[in-house]
Amino acid sequence: MAIKILILGLLENNPSHPYEMKQRLQQHGWDQIFSLTDGNLYHATRQLRKHEYIQAVKNEKNNKRPSRTIYQITAAGFEHLQKSILEVFQQRRDEAKALYPALLYIHLVPIEPVKQAIQTWIEELEMVERQHNKLKGSIPELIADHYISHHQFQKNWLGRVQQVLEEGKL
CATH class of the missing domain: 1.10.287 (Helix Hairpins)
Known part of the structure; x- marks a missing residue:
């Protein structure tokens, strides 16, 4: 749930490609706090897309690189984000991996x-x-x-x- 909160929170204001999301997390030093790998980032992105919490808004082709899909949060995704953040506190999830992402985006609830x-x-x-x-x-x-x-x-x-x-x- 934690990485999904991070992704949805990051996409709330800024449609992005997963690699851009990872860069933003690193710029803020959040990668030192959260367990973040390319694998779990891309897996969570696929899961969120499957549940229609995010959607592709465009594909960018960059010279010799593979195309990149830019995602944005959907209305259902924003609702899921709010619900997930609230659940962290309702379920008394005191481990950092759950609590910290919820605190980062608590202002959205x-x-x-x-x-x-x-x-x-x-x-x-x-x-x-x-x-x-x-x-x-x-x-x-x-x-x-x-x-x-x-x-x-x-x-x-x-x-x-x-x-x-x-x-x-x-």
Whole structure:
């Protein structure tokens, strides 16, 4: 899902060929954060085209090189992009490969459902934290400390995301 969010987000304002998308990701340094290969980029592009989330707008022929297909996002693709971004927060996908692309394009989604999903996520983390504080003596201390610290970090960071959304500083 993550690479598809990236592709759809990149195409939202700028129809492109997959190689151009890869170059833009590299220019921003995003290739250091996201697992990106020519193979997964072209595969995801084919999948998005198959589902009609993107469409070819033209083929460019460049001297001795093979023709390049320029793609743009469709209305269905934009809807899918919004849905996919919201699902990251609703499904509490905290791994970087899912969360970071969603954050890059969060400004394309109606904010209220995202804020509600984040608030629900924070409340769930608080509940888990309370439950595990009770278990502190029954599980090894280092494991308990790590687990609780991780949840506290997530909760605080999600609170920061909420704040940025509230302030409209996307």
